[in-house]
Amino acid sequence: MRVTIVGCGYVGEALARLLGAQAQSYLTLTTTREQRRAELESLGDRVLVLKASDAPALKQALECADAAVLCMAPGGDRQVDAGVYAATYRDSITTLLELLPELPQLRQIVYTSSCGVYGDAAGGWVDERSLVVPRDAHAEVLLESEHLLAQARSDQRRVSVQRLGAIYGPGRDLSRRFKALAGTTRPGDGQSHSNWIHRDDVAGAMAAALAGAWDQTVNVVDDQPWRVADLLDRICTAADLPPVQWSGASPEATPMADRRISNRLLRSLGYELLHPTLSGL
Numbered sequence: 001m002r003v004t005i006v007g008c009g010y011v012g013e014a015l016a017r018l019l020g021a022q023a024q025s026y027l028t029l030t031t032t033r034e035q036r037r038a039e040l041e042s043l044g045d046r047v048l049v050l051k052a053s054d055a056p057a058l059k060q061a062l063e064c065a066d067a068a069v070l071c072m073a074p075g076g077d078r079q080v081d082a083g084v085y086a087a088t089y090r091d092s093i094t095t096l097l098e099l100l101p102e103l104p105q106l107r108q109i110v111y112t113s114s115c116g117v118y119g120d121a122a123g124g125w126v127d128e129r130s131l132v133v134p135r136d137a138h139a140e141v142l143l144e145s146e147h148l149l150a151q152a153r154s155d156q157r158r159v160s161v162q163r164l165g166a167i168y169g170p171g172r173d174l175s176r177r178f179k180a181l182a183g184t185t186r187p188g189d190g191q192s193h194s195n196w197i198h199r200d201d202v203a204g205a206m207a208a209a210l211a212g213a214w215d216q217t218v219n220v221v222d223d224q225p226w227r228v229a230d231l232l233d234r235i236c237t238a239a240d241l242p243p244v245q246w247s248g249a250s251p252e253a254t255p256m257a258d259r260r261i262s263n264r265l266l267r268s269l270g271y272e273l274l275h276p277t278l279s280g281l
């Protein structure tokens with residue numbers, strides 16, 4: 001299979017390693033930065049430096065691909081405004097849609113969206129059939145991008161939209177990210193749920209979508225949502241640090257959406273999680 005990974009960052013690299021180790025595949029990997037070319041060259045057959053909204057460059061990346069995996073992001077964990085989000089997701093997908101008539105061999109698209117498209121469910125479970133109510137301009141861009149990409153679906157082309165939970169894994173481990181909160185007092189009660197997925201399961205689910213020709217929207221989260229207070233407690237205890245305190249006062253103006261994301265569909269598609277619950281805390 002000839003696969004192009006558009007946006008070969010944290011999860012794209014993990015997918016490239018997995019596909020490279022698995023079977024006969026020809027991999028094209030993209031980055032926006034020339035200085036990343038050397039590190040990506042060891043993971044694929046061809047490396048291209050491009051922004052996906054650059055139509056000629058995207059066409060070059062996709063013109064011989066059977067499958068495209070879109071996992072671009074504006075900058076890992078860095079916070080950016082909604083305009084940068086739109087330039088990264090919506091403009092890239094719009095460009096892809098315009099190119100599709102010239103890409104008849106492209107039979108599969110896998111796209112990493114986010115569980116951020118779901119609204120608040122007062123701690124209840126949500127699945128792919130639940131109402132999506134974007135709570136901010138960023139989530140609106142993500143949902144609009146999903147809707148746009150649905151236009152790429154046809155009898156000849158499948159589209160797998162993967163709504164990812166928050167990603168952790170090597171280099172993005174939870175204790176390092178949250179230890180700074182030890183001993184602080186946070187607003188609210190910390191009872192909202194967070195939903196997680198290990199980087200290797202993101203790569204695994206994308207590979208499964210390619211191999212299984214998935215053609216639907218699927219949540220990619222692990223089995224166990226964590227209340228934020230419980231998670232921080234666990235991290236502080238494991239590191240022998242003072243616990244986080246909760247003020248009980250109303251949290252910030254837009255409190256974190258509280259919902260538990262179901263992975264029942266992911267499991268029913270036959271995917272077995274490598275990390276069914278948070279590991280390495």
Ligand SMILES: NC(=O)c1ccc[n+]([C@@H]2O[C@H](COP(=O)([O-])OP(=O)(O)OC[C@H]3O[C@@H](n4cnc5c(N)ncnc54)[C@H](OP(=O)(O)O)[C@@H]3O)[C@@H](O)[C@H]2O)c1
Nearest residue numbers: 007008009010011031032033051052072073075076166167
């Ligand atoms: N992080 C999370 O917890 C989380 C949660 C839910 C969903 N997701 C989704 O998961 C996917 C992968 O995230 P990640 O953590 O692997 O991101 P990442 O490490 O920041 O990698 C993003 C990749 O996209 C490239 N890129 C940036 N702008 C681009 C553009 N306009 N056109 C083409 N490529 C572009 C980057 O180029 P460079 O190589 O030059 O940096 C990089 O290779 C994203 O779609 C993200 O929205 C992430």
